[in-house]
Amino acid sequence: MSYARDRMPLSGRVAVVTGAARGLGAATARELDRRGAKVALLGLEPQELAHVAASLRQEATWCHADVTDDAAMADAAAHVAARLGPASIVVANAGIAEGGPFADSDSVSWRRVVEVNLIGSAATARSFLPALLTTGGVYLQVTSLAAMGTSPLMSAYCASKAGAESLAHALRAELAHEGVGVTVAYINWVDTDMTREADQYAVLRELRAHMPRPARKVYPAAHVAARLVTAVERRRASVYVPAWLRAVQPVRAFLPPIVTHIARTELPRLARTAPFEATGMLGAGGQADEEARDER
Numbered sequence: 001m002s003y004a005r006d007r008m009p010l011s012g013r014v015a016v017v018t019g020a021a022r023g024l025g026a027a028t029a030r031e032l033d034r035r036g037a038k039v040a041l042l043g044l045e046p047q048e049l050a051h052v053a054a055s056l057r058q059e060a061t062w063c064h065a066d067v068t069d070d071a072a073m074a075d076a077a078a079h080v081a082a083r084l085g086p087a088s089i090v091v092a093n094a095g096i097a098e099g100g101p102f103a104d105s106d107s108v109s110w111r112r113v114v115e116v117n118l119i120g121s122a123a124t125a126r127s128f129l130p131a132l133l134t135t136g137g138v139y140l141q142v143t144s145l146a147a148m149g150t151s152p153l154m155s156a157y158c159a160s161k162a163g164a165e166s167l168a169h170a171l172r173a174e175l176a177h178e179g180v181g182v183t184v185a186y187i188n189w190v191d192t193d194m195t196r197e198a199d200q201y202a203v204l205r206e207l208r209a210h211m212p213r214p215a216r217k218v219y220p221a222a223h224v225a226a227r228l229v230t231a232v233e234r235r236r237a238s239v240y241v242p243a244w245l246r247a248v249q250p251v252r253a254f255l256p257p258i259v260t261h262i263a264r265t266e267l268p269r270l271a272r273t274a275p276f277e278a279t280g281m282l283g284a285g286g287q288a289d290e291e292a293r294d295e296r
Contacts, residue, residue, distance in 0.1 A: 013036075013037050014131075015089035015091065016124075017041055018091065019067075020043050020093070021049050022285060025093045030052070030222075033058050033060065035233070036058060037088075037089065039060045040062065040080040042067070044288045045285075049062035049063075060084075067124055073123045087132060090125070091228070092141050096117065096281055097113060097283075098113055099278070100153055109156075125167075125171060133179075138182070140185060141167065141184050143165045143184055144161045145188045145215075148186065151207065168184045172237065185231065185238070188242060189217065191218050192283060193284040197283045203276055206270050
C-alpha cells in the first residue's frame with residue numbers, strides 16, 4: 001500500500017535506527033514506535049539499547065553493532081530480518097564528533113569521526129539495501145547544517161557530514177527507478193549529550209554564541225524526531241529542522257567566506273581568553289565509541 005494513501009503509513013512496517021541507544025536515535029525509535037512501526041535499534045551500548053527497546057509498545061529488537069564493521073552490520077541485517085521482517089525504513093543516525101584545531105588533532109580520533117559518520121552510513125545503506133529494494137522503502141540520512149556550511153575547530157565533523165549528504169544524493173539518483181526513497185535530514189542544534197558537552201568547552205560555546213540568534217536555538221530531540229518521521233511517512237527528499245534551514249540551501253556557497261571573515265577576527269580574540277584544545281569524543285555516545293575501540 002502507498003505511504004501517501006495509508007492513514008497509518010508506518011503501521012506494521014520494520015524500521016531500523018542506528019545510534020539508537022540515546023539522543024536523537026532513541027527519540028526517533030520512540031516516534032517510529034508511536035506511529036506503529038516495529039523498530040530495530042542498533043548501537044554500541046547494550047544496556048541502553050535494551051532499555052529503549054523495553055520502553056517501546058510495538059514489537060522491537062536490538063543489536064550491538066559498530067556501523068563501521070561490515071560483517072557486524074551484515075549480521076545485524078540478518079537478525080532484523082529474522083526477528084521482525086524486511087526493513088521498510090532505515091535511519092542512518094549514528095554519529096560522533098570531536099573538536100579542536102586540526103593541526104593539533106589526534107589523527108586516530110579525527111579519522112574515526114569520518115569513519116562513523118560517513119563510512120558507517122555507507123555500511124548501513126549497503127547492509128539494508130536488499131531489504132529496502134524488496135519493500136520499496138525509505139533510507140533516511142541524518143546530516144547537519146555542517147553539511148551545507150562549515151565551522152572552525154570541527155573539521156572532521158563538517159567533512160563527514162558533507163560526505164554523508166553527498167552519499168545520500170548519489171543513492172537517491174541511483175535508486176529512484178528501483179522505488180527506494182532517500183531522504184536527507186538537515187538538522188541544527190539538538191538537545192543531546194553531544195551538544196551539552198560541546199557547550200562545556202568555552203571556545204565551542206562562544207562560537208555558537210556568535211551565530212545568528214535563530215541558529216543558536218537548541219531543539220528537544222523528540223521535536224526533531226517527529227519531523228524526521230513525518231518526512232519518512234511522506235517520502236520527502238529532504239527535511240530541515242528548524243524549517244528556516246531550507247532557506248540556507250540557495251545561498252550555501254556564501255557560507256564559507258562569511259565564516260572565514262568572522263573567524264579571522266573572533267578566533268584570535270577567543271584564543272586570548274581560552275586556549276584551543278582537543279575535546280576528545282563528545283558526549284556519552286562518543287565515549288562509548290572510544291570504549292568499544294579500546295576493547296578490540
